[in-house]
Amino acid sequence: MKLLHVLALLLHGPIWGFHLPKVVARPDPPVSSPIVSPISPNLASMAIFSPGTQVGSEDHHQMDPNKKLLIALIVASTALGSIILSLLCLWICHRKNSLKSNKKNEYSSDSLKGLSLAPFMGKYNSLRMSCRKGAVSLMDYKSLETATVNFQESNILGVGGFGCVYKARLDDNIFVAVKRLNCGSQDAITEFETEVDLLSKIQHPNIISLLGYSIDGDARLLVYELMPNGSLETQLHGPSRGSALTWHLRMKIALDIARGLEYLHEHCNPPVIHRDLKSSNILLDSDFNAKLSDFGLAVTDGTQNKNNIKLSGTLGYVAPEYLLDGKLTDKSDVYAYGVVLLELLLGRKPVEKLAQAQCRSIVTWAMPQLTDRSKLPKIVDKTIRNTMDLKHLYQVAAVAVLCVQPEPSYRPLITDVLHSLIPLVPVELGGTLRVTQPGAPVGTVLPSTP
Incomplete structure (x- = not known):
């Protein structure tokens, strides 16, 4: 509407308000404004090529008044047309930018539907979304504080490096997990931003879903x-x-972890290296489906950026080449995966204390026995000992040995690990193993059919 008012004033304003002789006698210097710049060249060109106009000539004052009026009208009309055309172009550009902005907002709105956040958020009203970052909702801090009963100690689910995870009850008895980070340091802030940025883009059955975040x-x-x-x-x-x-x-959990890692390594563009894979960052739902969590240390395209990455991780899970030389690749995650696989097999922690100042790595302790078929069954976790087909046990042990090789090039890709484990997991748990047979004793594991 402002543009229409300007046009109306220009159309109805007095023609003699342009003071043409001054413009012709002393041309204005070039101006960067998109509105003014087209005017000066037109006026100058009209002054040069218009018949009967000679700048600085004495005959100029003796010219026929009708000719002078005609020239003035032509020049003024040309100038007015240039101004109107410039304003029209400006309005068209502004209109296009507005349309692009609206389309961008619509795209952001559509992307939220992909994470299925709308049905979830619709179930409770206490968490008001004041804005968006990527595809994750910014939630009301006070409402989350109330949902955790003011971060009551009895609601703590776990403790991490920068804070605690609390169980929270939202409206309609919907339960969620709320991680509270104390971001007093730059490292904590960086991890928070990395987590929000990555998990807002990632969606996979074996990777934890981030429902929202809050800042106070x-x-x-x-x-x-x-x-x-x-x-x-x-x-x-x-x-x-x-x-x-x-x-x-346990085999199902190992398979779920491999599927999550394969998605990060093979299907994300650029690839994502978790960098802190460990048993405490593998969460289990009510059906024991495993999901990778805690992406604060994750990096994208780690091979190219390895020189700028600060050494981080957890003792016992960090690959030797990364610990000693700072070399970070997807094979670093494969090493950590091998350690987790040993935990599932042996029921031991990755690092065990022997004395006050002595520790022993599960890899160092287990390696000589994993390759000895006579010793392997004896070191398996007592809870599952003698409950599996020995062929399957040997196969899983072989996969674990390959994953924790000191030389990264000797370790398999996570895709190869995935395909090695699928035949060892029952069909009903997501694999291809057939284990049910009429009359088979409880706990009996039968070989898979070819």
Whole structure:
């Protein structure tokens, strides 16, 4: 509407307001404005090529008044046309930018539907979304604080390097996990931003879903789907000592982890290296489906950026080439995966204390026995000992040995690991192994059919 008012004033304003003799006698210098720049060349050209106009000539004052009026009208009309054309072009550009902005907003709105956040967010009203970052919702801090009962200690699900994870109850008794980070350091802030950025783009059945985040001063909150069976670390090394994890469930968990890693390494562009894969970062839902979590240390395209990456990770899971030389590739994740596989097989922690100042790595302790078929069955976790086909046990041990090789080039790709494990997992758990047969004793594992 402002543009129309300007045009109306220009169309109805007095023609003699342009003071043409001044413009012709002393041309204005070039101007960068898109509105003014077309005017000066037109006026100058009209002054040069218009018949009967000679700048600086004495005959100029003796010219016929009708000719002078005609020239003035022609020049003024040309100038006015240039101004109108410039304003029209400016309006068209502004209109196009507005349309692009609207389309971009529509795209962002559509991308939110892909994460299925709308049905989830619709179930509770206490978490008001004030803005968006990527495809993850910014949630109300006070509402999350209330949902965790002011971060009550009894609601703590786990403790991490920069804070705790709390169980939170939202409206309609919907439960989520809320990680509270104390972002007093730059490292904590960087991890928070990395987590939000990556998980807003990643969607896979074996990778944890980030539902939202919140910021309040130095505090940062991350809201995830709740995993009722906690972490693999708690299941294996907690009070139950792995009693809930049968051989088949352990193989299913190993397969789920491999699928999650394969997605990061092979299907993300650029590839993602988790960099902190460990049993405490593998979460289990109510059906013991495993999901990778904690992407604060994850990096993209680590091979090219290895010189700029700060050494990080957890003792016992860090690959030797990364620990000693800072060389980071997807094979670093494969090494950590091999350590987790040994935890599932042996029921031991990655690093065990022998004395006050002495520790022993599970890799160092197990390697000589993993390749000895007579010793291997004796070091398997007591909870699952003698419950599996020995051929399957040897095969899994061989995969673990390859994954923890000191030389990265000797380690397999995670895709190869995935294909090695699929035949060892029952069909009903996501593999191809046929284990049910009428009359077979409970716990009997039958070889897979070719």
